[in-house]
Amino acid sequence: EMIDVNINSEEAIQIARCMRRDWMNARASLVDRWRNIEFVANRLEAQVDLVFDGDIRTRPDASNPFKLRYDTGNLRAGFRFDAPIVRLSERNSYRETLINYQQAKRDFYKFEDSISSGIREIERRLDLDKSQFEVNRLALGTALVTVEINNLELEAPAQAGGPSRQTGLSDQITRGINSLTRAQNSVLSTWLTYEIARRILDFDMGTMLLDENGRGIDPGPIDSMTGQRAAEALGIELDCQFCEGVTAPGF
Numbered sequence: 661e662m663i664d665v666n667i668n669s670e671e672a673i674q675i676a677r678c679m680r681r682d683w684m685n686a687r688a689s690l691v692d693r694w695r696n697i698e699f700v701a702n703r704l705e706a707q708v709d710l711v712f713d714g715d716i717r718t719r720p721d722a723s724n725p726f727k728l729r730y731d732t733g734n735l736r737a738g739f740r741f742d743a744p745i746v747r748l749s750e751r752n753s754y755r756e757t758l759i760n761y762q763q764a765k766r767d768f769y770k771f772e773d774s775i776s777s778g779i780r781e782i783e784r785r786l787d788l789d790k791s792q793f794e795v796n797r798l799a800l801g802t803a804l805v806t807v808e809i810n811n812l813e814l815e816a817p818a819q820a821g822g823p824s825r826q827t828g829l830s831d832q833i834t835r836g837i838n839s840l841t842r843a844q845n846s847v848l849s850t851w852l853t854y855e856i857a858r859r860i861l862d863f864d865m866g867t868m869l870l871d872e873n874g875r876g877i878d879p880g881p882i883d884s885m886t887g888q889r890a891a892e893a894l895g896i897e898l899d900c901q902f903c904e905g906v907t908a909p910g911f
Contacts, residue, residue, distance in 0.1 A: 662793060662854055664881045665861065669780045672865050674905035675887035676775055678898065679866030686771050693757075693764040700757045703750040707742040775864065782861045789854035796850050800843040807836045858882065869893055 677683055716733035744751075810833045862868045862879045867890035869877040879886060887906035891898050898907050 662790065662851065663858065664883075665786050665858055666881065666883045667886070669776070669783045671884045671905070672779045672783070672861065673776050674902075675867065676779065676865045678900065678903040678906050679887055679890065679896075680775070681866070683771075683775070683866070686768055690764050690768045693761045697754075697757050697761055700750075700754050704744045704747055704754055706744055709740040709742075711738045711740060712736070779861065779864050782857050782864065785857045786854065786861070789850055789857060793847065793850045793854065796843065796846040800840070800847050803836065803840040803843040807833075807840050810836045862886075866890075 712735075714733060714735040718732065810829065814829060814833065858879075859868075859876065861882060862876075865887065867879065867886050869879070869890060871877055879890075887903075888898065891903075891906065
């Protein structure tokens with residue numbers, strides 16, 4: 661039997677957006693690039709500095725070099741104005757920061773798209789395996805019936821004066837057993853493919869749990885509450901805006 665997976669790709673992507681650590685890091689890196697724009701832009705603002713400069717000297721005929729007189733000093737005051745239009749290096753840095761942010765944003769979108777595409781592909785694989793498993797199970801039942809009929813014909817007594825029932829029956833039995841073996845292999849292969857896809861979905865959503873030996877724990881049935889169960893097991897508080905869909909059944 662197949663363990664049920666009752667979750668659509670949108671719900672799985674919402675859980676991954678909240679639970680995956682690499683997604684959190686990618687989002688934080690993009691925010692850092694965005695914050696850096698304002699930091700670099702501050703260097704482009706106009707700047708006005710008040711300047712005060714002065715000195716105190718001794719009289720030319722004074723014999724004591726430490727006998728300072730205020731009436732021999734000078735005091736100067738003024739201001740310096742630095743306009744943004746003359747800040748070439750700062751302007752180039754600001755443009756470079758804008759370019760880096762756009763590149764980081766495209767990289768983040770590419771990262772999101774790759775995860776979303778992978779989860780949607782897994783969803784299609786799971787649906788296909790479910791349907792294929794039922795088809796293979798019907799084929800297995802048909803192969804079993806064929807083998808049973810051949811066995812009954814083999815055990816049936818031959819009619820007196822009639823043709824032998826075993827003429828060509830050995831070939832039918834061989835073909836029936838081979839068909840049964842292929843049907844069994846197909847059922848097992850489809851089941852294994854489904855189980856692998858189910859574990860990959862659990863990993864892609866960021867809800868995979870590990871035991872004390874570092875091996876993955878079977879998540880059991882996967883549904884819209886898998887993210888909340890994993891968060892409770894890991895001791896994670898779902899209190900961010902990206903986790904709202906994880907705690908709300910049905911999203």
